[in-house]
Amino acid sequence: MxxxxxxxxxxxxxxxxxxxxxxxxxxxxxxxxxxxxxxxxxxxxxxxxxxxxxxxxxxxxxxxxxxxxxxxxxxxxxxxxxxxxxxxxxxxxxxxxxxxxxxxxxxxxxxxxxxxxxxxxxxxxxxxxxxxxxxxxxxxxxxxxxxGYNLFKQNHKQALARKMSLATMSNYPVWVMAFTDDFYQMLLQFKSWEWTDLNNSAEQVGEYLNDIIFSRIDSALLENLETTRPKKKYRKNGIPEHYVQHQGLEEYVLALSALIKASAMNHAIFEQLINKSFPRKRELVVEKLQAKAKIPAATNPAFDETLAKAFRKKT
Structure with a gap:
């Protein structure tokens, strides 16, 4: 049976x-x-x-x-x-x-x-x-x-961005808020992480994003990310509220996603593919933080208890 x-x-x-x-x-x-x-x-x-x-x-x-x-x-x-x-x-x-x-x-x-x-x-x-x-x-x-699932994911992206910005003393990490849910879902599956790891293990996640993204993109693009911030686009025509992606960064992330798929989720193969396609251009360090970034409360009080229960369950 x-x-x-x-x-x-x-x-x-x-x-x-x-x-x-x-x-x-x-x-x-x-x-x-x-x-x-x-x-x-x-x-x-x-x-x-x-x-x-x-x-x-x-x-x-x-x-x-x-x-x-x-x-x-x-x-x-x-x-x-x-x-x-x-x-x-x-x-x-x-x-x-x-x-x-x-x-x-x-x-x-x-x-x-x-x-x-x-x-x-x-x-x-x-x-x-x-x-x-x-x-x-x-x-x-x-x-x-x-x-409340969208709010949960958005809050953890924001927590990751804050912790990366503090640890690197840079502005470019704010752009991790604009990465799509689909990209994060693929990354979490690839690394056997959970959404809560964006906050609880922000140093580890930040180091990996620096390794596969920010240390490999063109210098001009990184400089542009350092001096700009993603704009929030509010709900319209059925599209959920989200941060608008940077075109250059979006193109790189799409190419990166294609490499992950081509590797069939094999880390060794992916490492070979990314090193050949996008050689590392610089070394970026995420310093260890003593204090954890606090997850912001839900903007709608009706969500608070649901999000709290889910967060306790996930952690």
Whole structure:
């Protein structure tokens, strides 16, 4: 018998809802980084006033008898992800952001093809409202924002930047705040680090970033980074709040990411590739700091307890 996996919600709580228009959905980011929608919040959001938490699966199974629904979608809905919140022993159920979007699209197709009863048209209307509101937005990104995960990552980038700046007595480290989450995710996986290591092991992380980035870029680019700061770009057209990258630095980081991928996550191969492609031009030292940089509090007080619990769990 296959062992049932129970994940842990690293971010999110029952009080932190994802608001999509007039709809409220329970949302969480699990310890493995997967963004999920809690199944018990879905029926009401899609206009169903019954009490079955597994209603979406049951509804689409009924539709499947009239018109084919993608088997993989039905399987995902029929076997929701099990997870727990905090220290609670209660088992919760959720589906990934992608599965939820696919389910909404399946409802709309069934409606457009004439396979919904009149009493079921309200489900299609609700699904349409959700999809229209999310037009141009990534649902997983929206969950990361609503659950506090984005703020958690941003705060740790800022802590790393502050500690590197203090340790190097330089300004260029502020640009580590502009590195994308995707780049950090790749780097963390490559080095077997966690997001909290950006603060807890900032000297080690800073030394490595100096080694693979700042000690190898052109002198003119480093000088430019030393005299400028990244500008914050606020949310617009579905793009989450972020720092704007420096074009020259962005191009280098993209090339660096390609080398990590080409190495198949092998450190020895990566070392050969980077030394050949981008020879070291200078030596940069990160001095050891006696005091740890303090992680700033969440700007929204509603996030504080969730972030604190997640931080304690990660550390």
């Amino acid at each position: 296959k062992e049932i996996t129970i994940e842990t919600a690293a971010f999110g709580s029952d009080s932190l809802k994802l608001k999509i228009g007039r709809k409220n959905l329970g949302c969480f980011v699990l310890g493995n980084g997967l963004a999920v929608i809690s199944t018990d919040s879905i029926p009401k959001a899609l206009g169903y006033d019954g009490k079955s938490a597994n209603w979406l699966f049951e509804f689409l199974m009924g539709v499947n008898r009239l018109t084919p629904i993608e088997p993989a979608l039905l399987e995902s809905l029929g076997r929701p992800i099990r997870f727990q919140i905090g220290n609670s022993d209660a088992i919760r159920f959720g589906i990934s952001a992608d599965v939820f979007m696919e389910a909404c699209e399946a409802i709309l197709r069934a409606k457009d093809d004439g396979f919904l009863y009149v009493s079921e048209l309200r489900f299609a209307k609700a699904a349409s409202e959700i999809l229209n509101h999310l037009d141009g937005k990534n649902l997983a990104d929206e969950i990361a924002i609503a659950s």
